[in-house]
Amino acid sequence: ARGYLGLAGQQAERFIDSPFVRGERLYRSGDLVRQRADGSLQFLGRNDHQVKLRGLRIEPGEIEACLSRVDGVREALVLVHEHPHSGQRLVAYHTGQDHAAQYLRERLLEQLPEYMVPALFIRLDGMPLTPNGKVDRKALPAPEAPVRQYQAPQGPIETALAAIWADLLGVGPVGRDDNFFELGGHSLLAVRLVERMRQQALAADVRVLFSQPTLAALAASVGGRAAVEVPANRIPAGCTLITPDMLPLADLNQDAIDTLLRQIPGGVANIQDIYGLAPLQQGILYHHLASEGADPYVVQARFAFAGQAELDAFVAALNQVIARHDILRTSLHWQGLDEAVQVVWREAPLLLSPALETPRLDLGQAPLLRLSSQRQDGRLEATLLLHHILVDHTAVEQLMLEVGALLQGPAELPASIPYRNYVAQARLGADPQADEALFRELLGDIDEPTEAFGLREAMAEAHSVGESRWPLEPALVARLRGQARALG
Incomplete structure (x- = not known):
């Protein structure tokens, strides 16, 4: 041509x-x-088939390649389908041997993070083709969960879990052999499931859900791990002095605490809590410090308003939401400290800022949101910046839902869950020695230098861009990238 x-x-x-x-x-x-x-x-794979699912970019071609490597699978195609209750999910079509869905799921979990493993696997005798020999995607059958003979839940734990699944997934009745992902579940719903279970004193290992995603299997794991006791916040309102024994989730001496107090407007009177960072926050902080110019973890949302009154109402509603959630009144501090910490302010109102020249936020100033407005084509537009170190995809959706509810008038919103609960679960429930042992087993025989960068940074870079800026052998880069993906 x-x-x-x-x-x-x-x-x-x-x-x-x-x-x-x-x-x-x-x-x-x-x-x-x-x-x-x-x-x-x-x-x-194909660049026109890349999808963004629950805030994560996914190459279906990468999943198809992994699925095609499973013994007995001839062809594979992965698409995104809309579930009527839980939203978008990955569905895999394949030809060849009639493998059980759980077998295919386990094989993919050996190569991919769980968010890239399809919820449904549909076997076809052959892929439908267009007249020119390409796969006819429109002719593929609609995804439907396999029909299983209903087996009623047994015992109080299975019964309680069935009720939670039915509510989360919008289905019912749920049987003990039903599969969480085939019913419409995904990774974000798995997080909500664990929280709902915790509210009913049901502690379980969420990893069981990905490897054995039936109701009976999850119920069998309940009680298999000790529940983490979240220590109470020991900083009372009206406090005039914060001492190390008042910070059960942070390791700070008195000099470090006094240094922090001088960085917070209002000093000790404006400090509600101090605790360390969750592991994911530590990784995001590293990339924030390593980046120059625009911050890769700043999220933007844009709005249009009929006039100043509507914008003022939006700001007022947003400030009510900020006052409700401690994570939105949090700043981060690391200068001069042995370990980074986050500080919850008692008051951190959001103010309109001048036009923002660069999407970068000062992590030491709460709230980690910035709102700027300008006139554009006869209407009032506003840009809201949020930092991913404090809010994820689900949190942003919840924030917007609450702002919308408050703009409609007085609203009764559910009680806010303190973010310190998650920090306690992540820090106190972790096993640093086991984590280190795992990495040493996987990567301990690598001795190639990476100049100024450590192995962790090399692995993160290899995972994010697929190649290294440093003189690493291609085989090593591929291995690092694969290990990083396997570890999520």
Whole structure:
């Protein structure tokens, strides 16, 4: 082909000058490949099929490649389908041997993080094709959960879990052999499930849900791990002095505490709590400090308002939500400390800021939200910046739901759960020695230097971009990337 007749724009986009041979052209096919050290090309999937699912970018082609490597699987195709209750989920179609869905799920969990493992596996005798031989995606059968003979839950634990599943997934009745993911569950709902279980004093290992996702299997794991006791906040209102014994979730001496007090407007009177960072926050803080210019973890949301009165009402509602949730009144501090901590302010109102030139937030100033407004095309527009170190995809949705409810008038919102509960679960329920032992087993034989960067940073970089900026062997980069993905 020489081009697209009468479609100059599409031709310029697809037919490009070759960077390899002067005077020649290349065609952008949409295939993603990676060139290996020996010059060969490895097919990675399609760039037009990339999806963003619950805030995570996913290459279905990568999942298809892993599924195709399972013995007995001939062809594989992964699509996103909308579940009527729980939203979007991954569905895998495959041909070849009639493997059980749980077998395929276990094989993929050996290669992929759980959020990339499809919820449903549908076997076909053959892929439907278009007249030109490509897979006809529109002709694929609609995904439906396998029909199982109903087995009533047994005992109080299974009965309680069945009720929680029915409410979360919008289904019922739930039997003891039903599969959480086949009923519409996904990773975010798994987190909500664990929290709902905790509210009923049911402690379970969520990893069981991904490896053995039936109601009976999850119920059997209840009680298999000791529940973490969350220590009470020992800083009372009106406190005039904070001492180390008042901080059960932080390891600070008196000098460090006094240094923190001088950084918070209002001093000790404005400090509600101090505790350490959860592991995921530690990783995000590292990338925040390592980045220059725009922060990779700043999230933007944009709004349009009819006038200043509507914008003022929005700010007022947002401040009510900030006052409800301690995580939205939190700042982070690490300068001069042995370990970074986060400080919950008693009051941290959001104020309108001038136009923001760069999406970067000062982590030491609460709230970690910034709102700016400007007139644009005759209407009032506002940009809200939030930092991912404090809010995730689900939290942003909840924030917007609560703001919307308050804008409708007085609203009775559910009690807020202190973020310190999660920090306690993440820190006190962790086993640092076991984590270190795991990494030493996986990566302990690697002795290639990474100059100024440590192994952890090299692994994170290899996982995020697929190649290294440092002189690492390609095989080592591939191994680091695979280990990082396997560890989530």
